[in-house]
Each structure stands twice: as C-alpha cells, then as structure tokens.
Amino acid sequence: MEEKKEYYLIEIGKLFLKYGVSGITMEEIATRIGISKKTIYNYFENKAEIVELIIQQRFKNDNEAMWETITQGKNAIEILVRITNQMKETIREVPPFVRRDLMKHFPLQLEKIGRNHKNNVFEGVRKNILMGIYQDIYRSNINVELIARYYVNSLDQFIREEVMAGTEIPIDAYYDEILSYHIHGIATAKGVTILEEIINPTK
Incomplete structure (x- = not known):
C-alpha cells in the first residue's frame, strides 16, 4: 500500500505543477492518475493531506541533498555555492503560480513544514560558517548565528x-x-580568491 501511495503522490505532484493546487479537484486527480474517487480517498483524507505529504517529501529530499553536499565538499565556499545552486534549482522547478497557490490556499501546511526546513538550512549554513572559519577562509570575528540567520532569511525572501x-x-x-x-x-x-576561482574558473 505504501508503494502505491508514494506513486500516487509523485503523479499528483506532477499534476499540481501543471495545473496548480487549487486548479484541479480530487475527482479530476483520481481520473488523471487512473483510479476512482473512492480509491483516492482510501489513501488520502483530503487535498490538504496530499499537499502536506508532497511538501514534506520535497523538503526531505532537499535536506538530504544539502547534508550530502556538506559532507562531500572540500571547502566551505565551494559547499555553500553548491547548496545555493541546489536551492535555486528547487525554486526553479516550482512555477510562481503554484507557489502563490500554496501560500494562498495552504498556508498552514506550508508554514509548518517550511519552518522545519528553514531551520535545517540554517543549521547547514551555521556549520558552513564554522567550517570556513576553521579553514581560514571566513573571518573569525563574526557572529555566526546572526550571519547564518541573515543569509537564510535573505534567500527565503525570493518566494x-x-x-x-x-x-x-x-x-x-x-x-x-x-x-x-x-x-x-x-x-x-x-576566501575571496577561492570564490573568484569558482565563479570565473577560466581566469
């Protein structure tokens, strides 16, 4: 049953990206993924539950990718560039009208799960700063907690x-x-030299 549920979530996620979350009914979802309306309600209580599960899985995947990058990178700046690129890709994959849809119709689900995700990203950035200080590519006389929070909040403003x-x-x-x-x-x-080498590798 879990495998089918995961499959349905993937397929429903594709529909949301195409039509928006509020632009398609539960009955239409069931028809498009090839099951009955009764069957879809056997797996999900309502659309809000589906939205919450899809967001949870997406953020879980993003968090796993971030921590994998943190453990595999050779220096803090290279790692932060890669993490930021991953975040860009995540936002790029979700059309603006879908983001607006979620914020308007499912703010509680987005806020609850998004808060945990944001805290996780903050912890990753905080560790990145500490790593950079240890590697002598970030200054040691900075407020680590404040700078990490400021950076994460700045990225979050785009959406x-x-x-x-x-x-x-x-x-x-x-x-x-x-x-x-x-x-x-x-x-x-x-650190600035390392950044320039990453941004302009041919120079």
Whole structure:
C-alpha cells in the first residue's frame, strides 16, 4: 500500500505543477492518475493531506541533498555555492503560480513544514560558517548565528510575493547576488580568491 501511495503522490505532484493546487479537484486527480474517487480517498483524507505529504517529501529530499553536499565538499565556499545552486534549482522547478497557490490556499501546511526546513538550512549554513572559519577562509570575528540567520532569511525572501512584487529579478541573479554579498562580507582574502576561482574558473 505504501508503494502505491508514494506513486500516487509523485503523479499528483506532477499534476499540481501543471495545473496548480487549487486548479484541479480530487475527482479530476483520481481520473488523471487512473483510479476512482473512492480509491483516492482510501489513501488520502483530503487535498490538504496530499499537499502536506508532497511538501514534506520535497523538503526531505532537499535536506538530504544539502547534508550530502556538506559532507562531500572540500571547502566551505565551494559547499555553500553548491547548496545555493541546489536551492535555486528547487525554486526553479516550482512555477510562481503554484507557489502563490500554496501560500494562498495552504498556508498552514506550508508554514509548518517550511519552518522545519528553514531551520535545517540554517543549521547547514551555521556549520558552513564554522567550517570556513576553521579553514581560514571566513573571518573569525563574526557572529555566526546572526550571519547564518541573515543569509537564510535573505534567500527565503525570493518566494515571498510581498517582497519581490513588481521586480523582474530572475532567480539566478537574485541568489547569485545574495551569495556574493554574503561571502564577500565574511571571507578572508584567501576566501575571496577561492570564490573568484569558482565563479570565473577560466581566469
């Protein structure tokens, strides 16, 4: 039963990305994934439960990818660049109208799971800063907790409509600028050199 449930969640997730969360009913979902309306309610209580489970799985995958990157990278700056690129990819895969849909119709589910995910990312960034200090590529005279929280909050602003409304800044440009601003603010000369080598590998 669990395998079928996981399969249905994957297929429903694809439908949400195409039609939006509120743009398709439970009956339409059942029809499109090839089951009856009765069957889908045997697996899920309602659409809110489906949304919560899909978001949980997505954030779980993102968190696992982040910690794998943290354990495999050779230096803190390379790791942070890769983590930030992973976050860009995650947002890029979800159309803006779907993000708006979630924030409007399922704010409680998004807030509950998103809070845990954000705390996990904060912990990853905090460890990254400590690693960079140890490697002498970040300055030692910084407030680690404050800087980590500021960086995570800055990245989080992109998906908040009230902050980004009226702008035409693409996600890559926004995240790259925040990343550069962050690293230049805390890096030693050695760290800045490493960043430049990553950004401009041919120079």
